[in-house]
Amino acid sequence: MGRIWMLGDNVNTDVIIPGRYNVTTDRTQLARYCLCEVLPEFAQQVRVGDVVIAGHNFGCGSSREHAPAALQACGVQVVIARSFARIFYRNAVNIGLPVLVCEEVVAASADGQDIELDLAIGVIHNVTTGQAFQAEPLNPFVARIVAAGGIIEYIRQEGALR
Amino acid sequence: MGTLTEVIFSHKLGRAVAQGETVVVDVDRVMSHDTTTPLAIQAFRKLTNGGRVFDSQRSHIVFDHIVPAATIAAATLHRDVRAFAQEQDIGILQEGICHQVMPERGYVTPGDIIVGADSHTCTYGALGAFATGMGSTDIGVAYATGRAWFLIPPTINIHMTGRLPSGVYTKDVTFEMVRKVGVDGANYRAIEYTGELVEQMSVSERFTICNMAIEMGGKAGLVAPDATTRAWLRGRIDREYPMLAPSDPHYERVVEIDASELSPLIACPPDVNNVVPVEEVEQVKIDQVFLGTCTNGRLDDLAIAANIMRGKTLHPQTRMVVVPASREVYLEAMRLGYLETFIQAGASVGTPGCGPCIGRHYGVLAPGERALTTMNRNFTGRMGDPTAEIYLGSPATAAATALSGRITDPRNFL
Numbered sequence: 001m002g003r004i005w006m007l008g009d010n011v012n013t014d015v016i017i018p019g020r021y022n023v024t025t026d027r028t029q030l031a032r033y034c035l036c037e038v039l040p041e042f043a044q045q046v047r048v049g050d051v052v053i054a055g056h057n058f059g060c061g062s063s064r065e066h067a068p069a070a071l072q073a074c075g076v077q078v079v080i081a082r083s084f085a086r087i088f089y090r091n092a093v094n095i096g097l098p099v100l101v102c103e104e105v106v107a108a109s110a111d112g113q114d115i116e117l118d119l120a121i122g123v124i125h126n127v128t129t130g131q132a133f134q135a136e137p138l139n140p141f142v143a144r145i146v147a148a149g150g151i152i153e154y155i156r157q158e159g160a161l162r
Numbered sequence: 163m164g165t166l167t168e169v170i171f172s173h174k175l176g177r178a179v180a181q182g183e184t185v186v187v188d189v190d191r192v193m194s195h196d197t198t199t200p201l202a203i204q205a206f207r208k209l210t211n212g213g214r215v216f217d218s219q220r221s222h223i224v225f226d227h228i229v230p231a232a233t234i235a236a237a238t239l240h241r242d243v244r245a246f247a248q249e250q251d252i253g254i255l256q257e258g259i260c261h262q263v264m265p266e267r268g269y270v271t272p273g274d275i276i277v278g279a280d281s282h283t284c285t286y287g288a289l290g291a292f293a294t295g296m297g298s299t300d301i302g303v304a305y306a307t308g309r310a311w312f313l314i315p316p317t318i319n320i321h322m323t324g325r326l327p328s329g330v331y332t333k334d335v336t337f338e339m340v341r342k343v344g345v346d347g348a349n350y351r352a353i354e355y356t357g358e359l360v361e362q363m364s365v366s367e368r369f370t371i372c373n374m375a376i377e378m379g380g381k382a383g384l385v386a387p388d389a390t391t392r393a394w395l396r397g398r399i400d401r402e403y404p405m406l407a408p409s410d411p412h413y414e415r416v417v418e419i420d421a422s423e424l425s426p427l428i429a430c431p432p433d434v435n436n437v438v439p440v441e442e443v444e445q446v447k448i449d450q451v452f453l454g455t456c457t458n459g460r461l462d463d464l465a466i467a468a469n470i471m472r473g474k475t476l477h478p479q480t481r482m483v484v485v486p487a488s489r490e491v492y493l494e495a496m497r498l499g500y501l502e503t504f505i506q507a508g509a510s511v512g513t514p515g516c517g518p519c520i521g522r523h524y525g526v527l528a529p530g531e532r533a534l535t536t537m538n539r540n541f542t543g544r545m546g547d548p549t550a551e552i553y554l555g556s557p558a559t560a561a562a563t564a565l566s567g568r569i570t571d572p573r574n575f576l
Contacts, residue, residue: 010345010433014541018548019520023228023235025200037548057346060379061541063281065201065297086350086381087281091297141184141311151303152208161309162186 001127002049002077004113005042007035011054012061013088022066030066031073048075051115053106055081059088068092078117080124080135082106093142096150100124100135108133165317165411166384167352170273170292173406181316190274190291191220192304195260196236197227197522198279198297199243205302216308218251222269224260226515232523258488258514261285261373261456265365266490268399272387273406277301277310282456282538284375288368289395290387290406292352295376315381317352318343319413320371322359324422329573331466332367333458333536333556335359335419336374337427341437342417349379354408359421360385365394366460373457377434377538426572428534429554432542440559440571448553449531451482451564452545453504454517458536458557459487461494467561468500470575471507477567482509483525485517509564521545527552534563 014037021033035042052071058081059067068091071079078098092099098119105124109115113128122135138146148154155161164172164180171179174187192215194202206215215221223243231237247254255263261282264270272290276283279301286293296310304310320339326332353375360368368385375383385391386407395403426440453459453467464486476482484504486492492514495501501511510524518525519537527533527550535545540552555563558572565575 012539012541014539014544018543019197019522020526020546023197023233023239023522025204025239037543057349057379060345061281061539063279063283063295063297064198065279065299068297069201083346083349085346085379087295087297090300094297094299094303139184139313141313151299152205155209155303155307161303161307161311 001114001116002051003047004109004111004115005039005046005050005052006109006111007052007054009055010057010060013059013064013067014061016059016067017064017070022064027069027073030070034070034074043074046074046076049077050075052076052079053109054079055106056083058084060085063087065091065095068095068097072097078119080105093145094151098146102133102135105133163409165352165413166354166386166406166408167292167315167317167382169406169408170275171314173273173404174275179314181314183314184311185314186309186311187275188308189277189304189310191222191269191276192301193222193224193260193264193276193278193283194298194301195227195280196225196240196243198301199223200239201298202279202302202305203246205299206305209303210306213306215250215252215305221252221305222264223247223252223254224263225254225256226259227520228522229256229513229515258491259456259459259516262460262487262491265289266398266488271395271399271403272391273404277304281376282373284380284383285369285373285456287372287375287382287384288365289391290385292382292384294382315350315352316414317354317411318348319416320353320355320419321416322355322357322419322421324359324420326421327424329426329558329576330421330424331556331558332363332370334424334427335421336371337429337437338419338424339417340374340377340435343378345377345433345435346379348375351380351414352382352384353380355383355385361388364462365390366462369460370457374538426556426559428559428569429540431540431551431553434540434554440569443553443569444571446532446553446569448480448534448563448567448569450525450527450533451480451560452518452525452533452535452537453557453560454485454487455519455537456487457538459485459491461491463536463557464495464500466557468503470558470561470572471565472503474507474565476508476564480564480567482564483512483518484509485512486514488514518545534560534569536560
């Protein structure tokens with residue numbers, strides 16, 4: 001079980017990890033400054049298994065993979081949004097950070113509520129309110145990458161990108 | 163048959179491909195820059211375990227985001243990337259912004275499929291290529307395999323007509339299109355630009371409109387190649403290329419823009435669709451003007467600004483940074499006297515590259531400061547302190563603002 005962190009629409013990758021802090025491949029460094037512009041307490045208080053819930057177009061802007069990597073390094077279990085910007089979505093899937101699209105859960109959630117997920121079937125359970133939600137199904141190709149745990153693992157299993 | 167995107171993928175795969183299909187294709191070129199290459203190397207090594215890139219001649223690493231290195235951390239990343247490039251026999255290009263250098267070097271031709279670890283890779287669509295930004299792991303995989311997977315996107319047609327009124331430039335047209343489409347209106351979609359205005363645009367202007375595709379969430383922005391494209395490519399490449407064009411395309415949506423109705427526009431912080439006529443923000447005091455970037459750092463952009471600034475000096479409370487998009491642009495701007503104009507006016511002229519656009523080295527903003535720039539993004543904290551604000555405008559508006567110290571209608575200087 002994790003806690004919910006709510007964010008709004010159009011959260012861009014500059015906000016998720018500012019350019020002045022992504023001159024590194026060290027994921028602990030990235031985690032330290034994750035969302036520092038909009039939620040200065042986030043990096044300190046986030047716990048492994050917590051869930052970020054956002055509005056439309058999450059992860060827009062720069063292609064920096066440091067953004068999903070920073071969220072992952074913070075221990076974020078999954079990001080749920082009304083919609084994702086394309087590059088962020090690919091990057092998250094590629095590195096094995098689960099991302100779900102679900103309109104209803106965004107409207108029915110609040111900061112600090114408890115949440116549980118069954119990622120295999122896309123079921124989201126808001127423990128605090130007792131409500132359950134079904135996320136949108138994944139594109140079949142994306143689902144195979146997610147099942148493998150990322151694109152590197154997918155290619156290793158398949159023997160090639162195909 | 164189909165949109166230019168469908169035609170390019172069909173040509174590449176040798177069969178009819180339609181939107182909605184997921185395909186894996188051999189890409190023509192793979193690109194990454196100094197900030198995104200380190201994570202791409204990690205993915206590449208994980209996958210290949212000491213292997214080689216698919217083709218060192220079609221793998222390109224450009225140093226542009228922090229050049230010359232501003233900190234020990236940046237220098238260390240550069241050092242590690244240089245070692246990788248040497249090991250893999252990849253030539254590092256350090257002569258400007260990746261999206262300017264790749265086309266200048268002749269690495270982009272009509273019909274190509276190109277992936278780059280930078281969101282503005284969509285810029286290359288100006289030459290009729292399908293080019294899209296991806297993250298480092300996708301690019302590491304592409305370096306290793308020469309392949310990438312794509313969901314063939316639906317296409318939005320942005321149809322541009324009319325003539326640009328005096329004082330209104332291609333950048334203003336892009337603000338109007340982002341205002342109309344929204345910052346995610348083209349998410350997961352390709353954009354094809356058509357219409358008499360696009361046909362009359364220089365390749366540089368086409369780079370500007372294709373560059374801004376990502377600011378609507380676009381996967382790619384494309385202009386079908388024509389005589390203007392051919393003329394620009396002459397002398398840059400000597401190989402044959404297919405002049406692929408859309409054929410009876412099905413567009414999801416058509417957005418009409420009549421340039422003759424436009425006035426100079428400003429995109430106010432913190433989103434690019436926060437667009438207002440320049441008159442509405444004319445009293446906003448500006449601490450720094452920045453002219454440059456992959457959107458507006460080319461020779462014609464510098465010419466527009468230099469023509470306004472010739473013989474004049476910056477407002478005493480305003481500073482200005484000018485960064486030519488590439489060495490080629492820099493040398494030509496020097497030869498034509500533009501750089502001298504900027505320097506005489508009191509501006510700093512920087513090394514070709516991304517410059518202050520990403521707040522990693524020179525030209526950063528202090529708390530509460532305001533910048534007017536020719537960039538593509540006005541996001542919170544992008545150029546420095548998160549309380550600093552970024553307004554976006556055309557090169558002409560940037561020049562007029564640098565002289566007045568407040569956001570200024572460039573028509574006052576024409």
